[in-house]
Amino acid sequence: MKIIERFWLAFCFFLLYAPILFLAVYSFNSGDAMQGFAGFSWVHYQELWQDTRLLQIVLNTLILALTSSLIATAIGTIGALAIYRTERRLLKQTLLGLNNVLLVSPDVIIGAAFLILMTALGLKLGFLTVLLAHVAFSIPIVVLMVLPKLQEMNRDLVLAASDLGAKPTEVLTKVTLPVIAPGIFAGFFMALTYSLDDFAVTFFVTGNGFSTLAVEVYSRARQGVSLEINALSTIMLGLAFVLVLGYYAYSQKTTSRKATKLKEKVK
Amino acid sequence: MNSTKKRFTEAYLGVYGLWLLAFVVAPLLLLLIQSLNVPGQGLSLANYRDFFTSGPYLAMTVNSIWYAFLITVITLGISYPLALCLTKLKHRQFWLLLVILPTWINLLLKTYAFIGLLGKDGLLNQSIEAMGFGSQQLLFTNGAFLLVAAYIELPFMVLPIYNALLDIDPLLPAASRDLGASSFQTLKKIIWPLSMPGVKTGVQTVFIPSLSLFMITRLIGGNKVITLGTAIEEHFLVTQNWSFGSTIGVVLIIAMALTMALTTDRKKKKRRQRK
Numbered sequence: 098m099k100i101i102e103r104f105w106l107a108f109c110f111f112l113l114y115a116p117i118l119f120l121a122v123y124s125f126n127s128g129d130a131m132q133g134f135a136g137f138s139w140v141h142y143q144e145l146w147q148d149t150r151l152l153q154i155v156l157n158t159l160i161l162a163l164t165s166s167l168i169a170t171a172i173g174t175i176g177a178l179a180i181y182r183t184e185r186r187l188l189k190q191t192l193l194g195l196n197n198v199l200l201v202s203p204d205v206i207i208g209a210a211f212l213i214l215m216t217a218l219g220l221k222l223g224f225l226t227v228l229l230a231h232v233a234f235s236i237p238i239v240v241l242m243v244l245p246k247l248q249e250m251n252r253d254l255v256l257a258a259s260d261l262g263a264k265p266t267e268v269l270t271k272v273t274l275p276v277i278a279p280g281i282f283a284g285f286f287m288a289l290t291y292s293l294d295d296f297a298v299t300f301f302v303t304g305n306g307f308s309t310l311a312v313e314v315y316s317r318a319r320q321g322v323s324l325e326i327n328a329l330s331t332i333m334l335g336l337a338f339v340l341v342l343g344y345y346a347y348s349q350k351t352t353s354r355k356a357t358k359l360k361e362k363v364k
Numbered sequence: 365m366n367s368t369k370k371r372f373t374e375a376y377l378g379v380y381g382l383w384l385l386a387f388v389v390a391p392l393l394l395l396l397i398q399s400l401n402v403p404g405q406g407l408s409l410a411n412y413r414d415f416f417t418s419g420p421y422l423a424m425t426v427n428s429i430w431y432a433f434l435i436t437v438i439t440l441g442i443s444y445p446l447a448l449c450l451t452k453l454k455h456r457q458f459w460l461l462l463v464i465l466p467t468w469i470n471l472l473l474k475t476y477a478f479i480g481l482l483g484k485d486g487l488l489n490q491s492i493e494a495m496g497f498g499s500q501q502l503l504f505t506n507g508a509f510l511l512v513a514a515y516i517e518l519p520f521m522v523l524p525i526y527n528a529l530l531d532i533d534p535l536l537p538a539a540s541r542d543l544g545a546s547s548f549q550t551l552k553k554i555i556w557p558l559s560m561p562g563v564k565t566g567v568q569t570v571f572i573p574s575l576s577l578f579m580i581t582r583l584i585g586g587n588k589v590i591t592l593g594t595a596i597e598e599h600f601l602v603t604q605n606w607s608f609g610s611t612i613g614v615v616l617i618i619a620m621a622l623t624m625a626l627t628t629d630r631k632k633k634k635r636r637q638r639k
Contacts, residue, residue, distance in 0.1 A: 105446065203576035
């Protein structure tokens with residue numbers, strides 16, 4: 098049994114990482130194609146470094162992801178609070194239903210609907226329209242991450258705080274928000290992932306002036322392969338890996354700290 | 365004090381409600397109106413009539429659903445055992461992060477990797493030739509489309525199943541084993557039913573995007589697999605026939621809502637039967 102499990106794990110991780118590693122290996126190819134490794138070289142990294150257009154697009158993508166996730170986290174948290182506080186069942190169900198609409202809609206539908214909306218509003222397609230669309234499809238996931246934390250929250254905490262004379266703003270900032278913080282962070286990271294991973298919606302609502310990495314790669318890939326893209330993916334993979342390791346080390350540290358605290362309490 | 369709290373709630377509702385109206389209700393409503401607004405005819409159902417009487421469009425719809433179904437089945441088949449193995453590992457949080465890591469690489473970059481892998485002189489073809497078989501056409505086939513789509517959706521299936529498996533009380537499988545069930549029986553009768561919520565979430569998060577993976581049909585499928593997503597993109601961005609594109613969009617939304625309603629109904633019925 099153990100052997101089968103190990104085999105399946107190895108197989109799956111091979112499946113998951115083979116294409117990415119393949120990209121990474123060929124970024125060091127001195128030749129110009131993803132076939133027949135001609136020799137090791139940094140030439141594609143130098144090309145990437147001189148390609149200011151591509152670097153600008155990477156920067157755009159990151160700025161877009163951060164801004165849209167921040168806005169989505171704020172509105173999503175407000176939304177979760179609104180759904181949580183609403184007592185009328187019908188209204189609650191309606192809000193939740195509307196929240197989930199964009200979550201279950203295919204990207205193409207969101208893209209098409211937003212293209213119509215933005216044109217109807219007379220907005221010029223560009224950064225603003227893409228930002229609005231990204232905020233829109235990120236909010237539902239933030240709501241879904243925050244809402245369970247609100248429902249798990251001990252209501253007595255809020256009652257105790259207001260009994261002890263805390264104003265509603267204080268209850269919110271000193272009790273509710275700290276309690277639901279893990280949900281808010283999880284929502285933010287999910288929003289970030291969604292935004293960085295999106296292609297279809299952006300493709301619909303972006304104009305000539307603004308492009309994200311996905312859209313740029315799509316148009317370049319249709320013309321053929323360029324190893325600059327490999328170099329860029331390798332750098333991004335490296336960064337993501339460092340982030341994961343950092344996050345893992347951090348979470349291990351905090352859990353062990355929590356554990357010691359508990360032990361002290363037991364003493 | 366209570367009135368302030370009420371005012372807070374109203375403010376939350378106001379902000380969120382306005383957002384929902386402006387960016388959820390309005391776009392979808394506009395999509396519906398656009399689908400009814402046939403150029404030169406005013407409001408009419410002509411588009412819908414055309415859609416449902418045209419053989420190619422109906423075939424495409426069926427095709428699209430069939431491929432999304434296949435992608436879902438493949439990812440589920442790989443993900444469920446993977447999630448099960450992951451929960452048994454020592455540093456499972458770390459391994460789970462490694463499963464999620466590829467989602468931070470943009471899906472276009474991953475698709476692009478497959479163009480290199482599956483190409484005419486790509487690595488896979490060279491290995492096939494080295495093994496003594498002739499060079500195969502891999503890129504621009506249905507199989508390639510399924511492979512790449514399943515690859516991209518895999519982490520989204522693993523995550524919910526993994527979470528559902530971790531939520532299972534470890535005493536339950538232990539009890540089942542104590543009572544003499546084989547590990548296969550435990551898996552079938554205890555673990556699988558209890559992990560159903562995760563499987564359902566996974567199926568939904570994979571099935572729905574699979575209907576609209578138009579960039580993969582373009583770059584990998586070589587336009588051989590035409591999905592509803594591809595058709596919508598074509599109508600909106602290539603032929604600029606927004607009206608008909610919206611019609612396909614509305615049909616897609618209705619089809620989705622129907623499948624969801626059907627699956628939940630069936631679940632309720634089952635529960636009643638059990639009672």
